Amino acid sequence: MQQIWDEALADAKVEFSRLLSALGEKTYDGIPEKYSGSIKEQLAAIAPALEKLWKQKDERIKEFLDVQSQIEKIGSEIAGTSEQVESPKVDESDLSLKKLDEFHAQLQDLQKEKSERLHQVLDFVSIIHDLCAVLGIDFFSTVTEVHPSLNDSTGVQSKSISNDTLSSLARTVLALEEDKKQRLQKFQELATQLIDLWNLMDTTEEERSLFDHVTCNTSASVDEVSIPGALALDLIEQAEVEVERLDQLKASRMKEIAFKKQAVLERFLLVPT
Template sequence: MLLQIEQECLDVYKRKVEQAANSRAQLLQVLSDAKLELSTLVSALGDKSSVGIPEKGSETIKEQLAAIAPALEQLWKQKEERVKEFSDVRSQIQKICGEIAGNASEQTGALAVDESDLSLKKLDEYQVKLKELQKEKSDRLSKVLEYVSTVHDLCAVLGMDFFSTITEVHPSLGDSTGVQSKSISNDTLSRLAKTVSALNEDKKQRLHKLQELATQLIDLWNLMDTPEEERRLFNHVTCNSSALVDKVTVPGALALDLIEQAEVEVDRLDKLKSSRMKEIALKRQVELEKIFASVHIEIDPEAAREKIMALIDSGNVEPTELLADMDNQIMKAKEEALSRKEILDRVEKWMSACEEESWLEDYNRDENRYNASRGAHLNLKRAEKARILVNKIPGMVDTLVAKTRAWEEDRGVSFMYDGVPLLAMLDEYAMLRQEREEEKRRLKVWF
């Protein structure tokens, strides 16, 4: 009986020892796992000094577990915070990379974080990369906004719809509410650059076309002596006739409807040119005839006018060339008139003296000239002046002959006065005067 009780006690003891051994083994395993986890967390976080890790001592297993637990809890908390930081930074990196690549909308779902390396060094590397990407994004956004502004200005000058033009490049570029939402992808930048280049080329071509039309308008206006009031209606066209491309910035300055308006006006004036040309050419011819008439140069006006009409109707001569030729004729006629002025002034004085000479002869033949009639004293005074003037006629004629001969020698042509050589007129007058003088002398001898 005692042996049985002893055996039972021994069995109970063995079970207790075995249970204690198992419990110790479990505790040791838990402690080992805790230490391994602690080591893994410290390695992953890479910052051992930030957590109070217990040193090895003579504590019991439970005491060691109790000492490790706070450190583990703190490390787990740090890990969660660090994972969140990594996730946030990498999400921002992924988002910006997606925006640059042009597939931001495809970047969905949370990123897996490599929990084996959650060190501050690794986090700093990601943050440095994020800052670089943020700067690149800022630079790209500035470039995009610069392109958008350029497109806006070009569309304004060209009279084009800015919104439809810019949204055709990318829909986000037409959004005026959010700057950060605008696309900054390589494709968007490339398409913006192409759009700006195309608009600049369009601007250059339109300006060239407008300047050609402006030149045609000015030529037609000058050709047809268009009034200033009519010209002012197209100041918005002619104001850029010599402008550089970069200097044309007024909204609508190169709009298609403005160019079409100028084209219509050029066509209208071109159709009027022929009839208006005849009117202008005849006006020039009248001016030319007046100049010639004022200096006693005889021409055939009818023949000249018929020739002008025939030239215009034939279309064989450019209107500008015809008018330029007529202007040249007018200029030469004015020069001719100026060269004849001194001689013509002397001719006028000579003819005036001749008139007085003729009057004096009639006066001398009047037997009643000394009667006390009304106005007799006035005629007497005139006769006295006429005698003085008549005595100067020979000197006038001699001077006039000398001046005329010098003029003819200088130009190699005869000095014509109303179709008659002036020297011939003077010679004829001298002969007639000499005959009259001889007649007077014969009469004196007779009486």
């Protein structure tokens, strides 16, 4: 029986030391540094301290789980693998406040990076919104194609911030900017053709005003064009149809003028000298 009590006391002392070490504590207030009295008395003295340390350990594990879970979550968001997040494993051999502070510092760095990435995403989305408006392109389908979370119906914190999403957004902006540049160039070419044809055929100001939305950007730079729908494809098609119509009208009138000149010439040649 004595051996059992001795082993129990030895185990309690080992557990006590192990808990202190895991929690990063060198000493613990509440029990004497040197044990005295009978084994039962010594066990009775160490038991409350062990219970407090076990409780402290459980609470510390929860703190570690909380901070490590946040680290895992943000890390997966940055990596673009948020759907595959696993529960973190806590190293119960080191539950010290120093280790916990290290995790908190890591979490703060990740939170800062997440915030910066989120701002980048929102900036890209805003630029895409403005470009889509000018080009007459559906904004929601454009950003949803990049990533479903970018749709405005989702919360800001739910938006994808991964490298793939940022790269795809950057490519989308470049593609839309190039499209805008090409469309403006096309508009300006059509506007020049319209003005030349109008001048040739003395088109009225009233007729010309119907295409003010085309000629208003004749000398505009890409950055200066910001009105929604200003470079929509249907407007380009309307201008192309009008240029074609005026070209045909011009050809018809040129033939008419040629016939008149030929008739005059023929009459002149028939007049007796």
